[in-house]
Amino acid sequence: MYAYDEIDRTFLNERVSEFRDQVQRRLAGELTEDEFKSLRLMNGVYLQLHAYMFRVAIPYGTLSSRQLRRMAHVARKYDRGYGHFTTRQNIQYNWIKLAELPDAMEDLAEVGIHAIQTSGNCVRNVTTDQWAGVVPDEVEDPRVWAEVLRQYTTLHPEFSFLPRKFKIAITASDHDRAAIKVHDIGLRILRNDKGELGFEVLVGGGLGRTPFIGKIIKPFVHARDIISYVEAVLRVYNQYGRRDNIYKARIKILVHELGAEAFARDVETEWAQIRDSALLIDDAMVDDIRSRFSYPAYEKLSDTPDELKKADDPRFQAWLQNSVAPHKEPGYAIVTLSLKPVGGPPGDATAEQMDAIADLSDRYSFGELRVGHEQNLALPNVAKRDLPALWRALDKIGVATPNVNLVTDIIACPGLDYCSLANARSIPIAQELTRRFADHDLASMIGRLHVNISGCINACGHHHVGHIGILGVEKNGEEVYQITIGGRADEKAELGVLIGPAVKYAEVADVIEDIVEAYLALRARPDELFVDTVKRLGVEPFKERVYATR
Ligand code: HEM
Ligand code: SF4
Numbered sequence: 001m002y003a004y005d006e007i008d009r010t011f012l013n014e015r016v017s018e019f020r021d022q023v024q025r026r027l028a029g030e031l032t033e034d035e036f037k038s039l040r041l042m043n044g045v046y047l048q049l050h051a052y053m054f055r056v057a058i059p060y061g062t063l064s065s066r067q068l069r070r071m072a073h074v075a076r077k078y079d080r081g082y083g084h085f086t087t088r089q090n091i092q093y094n095w096i097k098l099a100e101l102p103d104a105m106e107d108l109a110e111v112g113i114h115a116i117q118t119s120g121n122c123v124r125n126v127t128t129d130q131w132a133g134v135v136p137d138e139v140e141d142p143r144v145w146a147e148v149l150r151q152y153t154t155l156h157p158e159f160s161f162l163p164r165k166f167k168i169a170i171t172a173s174d175h176d177r178a179a180i181k182v183h184d185i186g187l188r189i190l191r192n193d194k195g196e197l198g199f200e201v202l203v204g205g206g207l208g209r210t211p212f213i214g215k216i217i218k219p220f221v222h223a224r225d226i227i228s229y230v231e232a233v234l235r236v237y238n239q240y241g242r243r244d245n246i247y248k249a250r251i252k253i254l255v256h257e258l259g260a261e262a263f264a265r266d267v268e269t270e271w272a273q274i275r276d277s278a279l280l281i282d283d284a285m286v287d288d289i290r291s292r293f294s295y296p297a298y299e300k301l302s303d304t305p306d307e308l309k310k311a312d313d314p315r316f317q318a319w320l321q322n323s324v325a326p327h328k329e330p331g332y333a334i335v336t337l338s339l340k341p342v343g344g345p346p347g348d349a350t351a352e353q354m355d356a357i358a359d360l361s362d363r364y365s366f367g368e369l370r371v372g373h374e375q376n377l378a379l380p381n382v383a384k385r386d387l388p389a390l391w392r393a394l395d396k397i398g399v400a401t402p403n404v405n406l407v408t409d410i411i412a413c414p415g416l417d418y419c420s421l422a423n424a425r426s427i428p429i430a431q432e433l434t435r436r437f438a439d440h441d442l443a444s445m446i447g448r449l450h451v452n453i454s455g456c457i458n459a460c461g462h463h464h465v466g467h468i469g470i471l472g473v474e475k476n477g478e479e480v481y482q483i484t485i486g487g488r489a490d491e492k493a494e495l496g497v498l499i500g501p502a503v504k505y506a507e508v509a510d511v512i513e514d515i516v517e518a519y520l521a522l523r524a525r526p527d528e529l530f531v532d533t534v535k536r537l538g539v540e541p542f543k544e545r546v547y548a549t550r
Helices: 007-029 033-041 066-079 098-109 141-153 221-239 250-257 259-275 283-292 306-310 314-323 351-364 384-396 427-437 439-447 507-520 532-538 540-547
Strands: 045-047 052-055 063-064 082-085 090-096 166-172 185-191 197-203 215-222 324-326 332-337 348-350 368-371 378-385 451-453 468-475 479-483
Touching: 007 098, 033 045, 033 090, 033 197, 033 250, 045 439, 052 098, 063 066, 066 082, 066 098, 066 351, 066 368, 082 351, 090 098, 098 378, 141 166, 141 283, 166 215, 185 221, 185 507, 197 259, 215 221, 215 259, 221 259, 250 259, 306 427, 314 324, 314 332, 324 451, 332 384, 351 368, 351 378, 351 384, 351 479, 368 427, 368 540, 378 384, 427 451, 427 507, 439 507, 468 507, 479 507, 532 540
Parallel strands: 166 185, 451 468
Antiparallel strands: 045 052, 052 090, 063 368, 082 090, 082 348, 185 197, 197 215, 324 332, 332 378, 368 378, 468 479
8 A cells, every 4th residue: 555645635725625615616607617617637537428437546556445436425325326337447427416526536536535636637636456466477666666757747837738637657567457559658667777667658559539659769768767768858849839730739740740759859849858857766765665665464375275176166166266366475376356246337336335345454454555557456465364254254245256357247338328439339249248248167268358338439438549449439429339440459459450340339239249159160279369350360261250141
């Protein structure tokens, strides 16, 4: 966990009273909705199809049980009893009333939670690996650097009015769980030949209507220079980013238009001027931030406890295989809690579930929780001997579906059910697919397969990087869906390829079943992943299968 200091606490409280005043002026009619817009957007408040939506940050995806309990309280008291975990380590409340928003913010601020820079054209919540600090293979805890960047970018005056929003993600493991290649800046922590800590820097990744995979513009930036280097990138973007056209305003377009090499040269020129300034990072500052992250007092435990040897319930075994991952400490494990039950909207958790999960994290995970970009939660510090008892408790509250990374672990945006920009529904498609593939043996036989659904070209559901991507578009007043295959969001990130003409709403689930059946017939071995089969064979055989009868 990270402990905020007095400066952070004062800042959050001031922010709440400032927003309270702005809301009162809006309610009294002193501010028009248009005037209010830029003020609310600085506080994570959007206007959706049916109500205001409130997006709250979960910095680097780490939460305490107390914070989760408070999120449950906000869901219960000010919303409709549930919250929605998003793909960028945020939680969204979909039904919040404007008059009550300042109270909700105040309740969250008491536990150090806020919504600053979760919307607007600024640097958004810096995201990272949800398993940071507990995974065996990381170079160092990336949350330290996410926090360095959070402190530096929050309310930075020069970067409060960027041409467009700006998203940074950091990973410190070979396996990228933070999707750094589809972020405006992606940072990979590594050590150089001399053993010094630094970052590989990627720029210009992003999805939306013009998707790009980020390009490496600097293979190694020393850790002490990371603020000045990121500032140089932001300055070049701030100066040359397209402010005249919202669709061309993201940094990915600038990098594409200039070319990554020319963009990198501009950054070098800018960097040369600021590198040896006050932006040079002092080791003491990083050490202070490091010291604010606390780690549990792990016990020395057996890695193969009797409790596990005795647990032979096949449902438990299926969950153990699927949802439990290795921990850096022997005798401990990382447990993913699936928020993708059969027939449920992906990423939703009720207030009761949040409360129960908070209690379980106190009991079994040193009071700590994680939120990942796949819209699932995790308990990062579970003693292996406790796994059977924990599983029974998680199963009771409906978050032990053993489908992590399987075909029903779907990422979906709110789509037409909530979003004012949507062309088509996403959630009902996800629900239907979870029913079609509800059989666990079938889903595990299919293996790792990520389905991503967006209700419009803005790509909140990351459909371009889904192994199977589903994009809702509107054609002559009807919802139709374009299907892509072969995308991925990890260290080998790629954009999916369209398989053919769009299909109707009612046909989508059948088409996905056809694609999966084609894969099962085409894969070279049972352990050849769907994405690898597509990579080997291309889209043609899948296309043939889908359109042969349509
Ligand atoms: C319902 C309210 C929402 C609205 C109005 C909304 C709107 C947008 C818009 C306009 C963009 C494109 C911006 C651009 O390309 O410059 C975008 C991108 C994005 N949204 Fe949303 N969104 C909403 C909800 C969500 C939710 C619930 C999630 C997560 C589940 C989400 C995740 C994202 C992500 C990750 C991107 C970045 C895609 C990229 O450019 O790489 N959004 N959103
Ligand atoms: S992808 Fe489109 S429909 Fe889905 S949440 Fe984003 S803006 Fe709304």
